[in-house]
Structure formats: structure tokens, C-alpha cells
Amino acid sequence: MQNTVTLDGVTLHLAHPDELPVTWVGRDDLLLQVLAAWLMVDPSDLPLHPRLVGKPGVGKTTLAWAAAQRLGREVYLFQATMDTRPEDLIVSPVVGEGGRIQYVASPLVTAMLRGGVCVLDEGNRMSEKAWASLAPLLDARRYVESIVAGVKVKAHPDFRFCATMNDDASTFDLPEYIHSRLMPQIVLDFPEPAEEEAILRQNVPFAEAEVIAWTVEFLQRAHSREEKYTVRDGVNVVRYAIKLSAPEGGVRLPRAEALAQAVRQILGEEALVGLP
Ligand SMILES: Nc1ncnc2c1ncn2[C@@H]1O[C@H](COP(=O)(O)OP(=O)(O)OP(=O)(O)O)[C@@H](O)[C@H]1O
Ligand SMILES: [Mg+2]
Structure with missing residues (x-):
């Protein structure tokens, strides 16, 4: 795969897609709900950004992966933590050969550029500041801005996004403007x-x-x-x-x-x- 992309004269080094052989068992309706959220039924339609919610270990990550695999596109996993900064989500500068700064695209931005799927895992651990940098991506604008590299990245039409969230205590309470962009909510319960x-x-x-x-x-x-x-x-x-x-x-x-x-x-x- 091509591992750099140049935007407005700035070269971005891309991440590698993730491989995770998972098989989703039972609850086909949940899988279909994720796929429905990602559907575009008209050229002027927009895909939604489902939020998969449930207790730790109920299968949220597995469901997100299985749905992404079903689409047959590249899948990029971003593991959110309390320390995730906007540049980690978008573009980070690193010192490359000869001491020059290189710009490295996050898995999310790589998915945006290549028309892949990004699963933002454990999104509840990420601060409001980090989420705020994704606000324009998660509405009709479908872009992010990298302050460090000075570029605006527009999402490929095939780009799809979903977030998983634990409903345990270790969570940030997300503000309404973020919540309302992470719809629909798909709740995973204990299985039968x-x-x-x-x-x-x-x-x-x-x-x-x-x-x-x-x-x-x-x-x-x-x-x-x-x-x-x-x-x-x-x-x-x-x-x-x-x-x-x-x-x-x-x-x-x-x-x-x-x-x-x-x-x-x-x-x-x-x-x-x-x-x-
Ligand atoms: N419907 C399912 N089909 C197949 N495997 C499942 C299913 N549900 C759960 N599992 C299995 O259960 C384990 C936990 O699932 P997973 O990691 O997806 O949970 P999670 O909700 O993302 O947990 P956490 O909140 O801790 O991240 C995995 O080993 C996964 O393979
Ligand atoms: Mg998980």
C-alpha cells in the first residue's frame, strides 16, 4: 500500500491497517444496525457514526470489528486513553532522517485518506479536548484540521467511523455536542x-x-x-x-x-x- 500522501505540499506518513480475525456470534440485528448506520442511500446522504455502549467485556470491540470487516474495507483501530491528545488523533510530528520533522497520520486520518473504517475504541476514556478536534469530522463537514502540519484533511466518501464506550465509572462525561454527533447508540447487553x-x-x-x-x-x-x-x-x-x-x-x-x-x-x- 502507498504509505505517504501529500496534501498542500505537506507529506503525511500513513498508518498500517489492523488485522484482527474476529467472528461475531449471535445478535445479527446489532451487526445490521451498525451497517445500516454506515449506509449511504443517496449521493447527498451522509453516513452516521454509531456509538457502541455496554459493560466491559460484552463484545463492543468485537462488534465494531466484525461490522467493519463485513464492509470489506481497511480497518484502523484507535485505542483512546485519558492521555490522547488532538495531535495523536490527527497528525503527529516526529523527527525523521537527517533531523527533519516528518508528519505521521494517525490511524483515524489514514482511514479518512484511504476510505477505510476507523474504530475509536474506549472513546469514553478520551477528554473533551481530544473529542473537540473531531467535531467537524463527525458532522456534514467531514474534515479534520491538523494544527501541527497546517493541513485540512477531508474524509474520503468511503470513510466510516464508530466509537465504543464502556458504561463503567472510569469515563469522561461527554458534552452534548459530541454525544449528538455519535449516533445512533447501539446498546450491547448480556447475551441469552x-x-x-x-x-x-x-x-x-x-x-x-x-x-x-x-x-x-x-x-x-x-x-x-x-x-x-x-x-x-x-x-x-x-x-x-x-x-x-x-x-x-x-x-x-x-x-x-x-x-x-x-x-x-x-x-x-x-x-x-x-x-x-
Ligand atoms: N457476540 C460475540 N461473538 C464473538 N465473540 C464475542 C462476542 N461477544 C463477546 N465476544 C468475545 O468476548 C471477549 C470480549 O469482547 P470485547 O473485547 O469485544 O468486549 P468489549 O465490550 O470491547 O470489552 P471492553 O469494554 O473491555 O473493551 C472477546 O474475547 C470476544 O471474542
Ligand atoms: Mg473493547
Whole structure:
């Protein structure tokens, strides 16, 4: 792929697309909602910028990826943090060969230039100041301005964007003008038993059916008690329990004990009350 682009005489070095083999299981309606938001039904139409919301580990990043992959375009992941600055999101200066300044396009700007998809992951961790730099991108203007490089970058018509957000406590409260640009909201909930089973099977295909069934039962009980444990925790419990009882390992616990120990070590003592 071409790894530089020149805009108004300024050369931008592009990021590389991300490869993440994910398969989305269950809730096809959610996948279709993301794809619908990205659709353009008329040349004068504009794509929307969905916000995927839910507890940590419910599958937000997986859904964003799966939808982006379904479009068949390059996918760029931007991991937002509390320290993300506007230039990290847009263009950063770095010292290149011969001490000259080079301008490096972020994954987001690379996606804008190449007509790819940008998934801005854990957007709730990012400050209002960082989000403010994306305001013109997320409305009809579809551009960002790089103060450091002195260029305005217009999004390719094929560019698509979505953000994932945790609804846990470690979040910035985004101002209304940002919120209203991150629409529609797509809420991920705890899965139904059959979906949860399919997700576990997809993620740990070598696990025996009884181990999966036990873990689904454990997770469903936890969901009914409004515990925070998610399918990610379930995947980790299954993996660790299998390792603890594996013939090739040294521990070789019986399955039931291995599962209980995995729950204790992964989720803590307090999770043991919900064992099937
Ligand atoms: N519907 C699904 N299909 C396939 N895998 C899933 C699904 N939902 C969750 N998973 C699996 O569960 C794990 C957690 O999912 P993911 O990382 O997408 O969650 P998240 O909501 O982005 O979490 P966080 O808020 O911590 O970033 C992953 O290993 C993923 O493979
Ligand atoms: Mg995530």
C-alpha cells in the first residue's frame, strides 16, 4: 500500500491497517444496525457514526470489528486513553532522517485518506479536548484540521467511523455536542443462554460441551444477580479450567475443581457464591 500522501505540499506518513480475525456470534440485528448506520442511500446522504455502549467485556470491540470487516474495507483501530491528545488523533510530528520533522497520520486520518473504517475504541476514556478536534469530522463537514502540519484533511466518501464506550465509572462525561454527533447508540447487553454458549464455543472451540454448559449456567446466574461478569470472564474461566485439568499439565485437577478454582482466581472469592 502507498504509505505517504501529500496534501498542500505537506507529506503525511500513513498508518498500517489492523488485522484482527474476529467472528461475531449471535445478535445479527446489532451487526445490521451498525451497517445500516454506515449506509449511504443517496449521493447527498451522509453516513452516521454509531456509538457502541455496554459493560466491559460484552463484545463492543468485537462488534465494531466484525461490522467493519463485513464492509470489506481497511480497518484502523484507535485505542483512546485519558492521555490522547488532538495531535495523536490527527497528525503527529516526529523527527525523521537527517533531523527533519516528518508528519505521521494517525490511524483515524489514514482511514479518512484511504476510505477505510476507523474504530475509536474506549472513546469514553478520551477528554473533551481530544473529542473537540473531531467535531467537524463527525458532522456534514467531514474534515479534520491538523494544527501541527497546517493541513485540512477531508474524509474520503468511503470513510466510516464508530466509537465504543464502556458504561463503567472510569469515563469522561461527554458534552452534548459530541454525544449528538455519535449516533445512533447501539446498546450491547448480556447475551441469552444460547448466544452465550455459541460465543464461548466460538472462542474456545476445543472445550468440552459440559465445561461450556457449566460456564453458561454460571454466567447466566451472575447476569440475573446483576453481577458485572461477562462473556470475556467466561472465556477466561473456560481456558484456565481446561489448563488446570489438562493431562499435559502438572496440576491435573478434576474438572469440577478446576472450574471452581478458575472462577476463584479469575473473578475472586466473592464469585464462588454463584457456582452452578
Ligand atoms: N457476540 C460475540 N461473538 C464473538 N465473540 C464475542 C462476542 N461477544 C463477546 N465476544 C468475545 O468476548 C471477549 C470480549 O469482547 P470485547 O473485547 O469485544 O468486549 P468489549 O465490550 O470491547 O470489552 P471492553 O469494554 O473491555 O473493551 C472477546 O474475547 C470476544 O471474542
Ligand atoms: Mg473493547
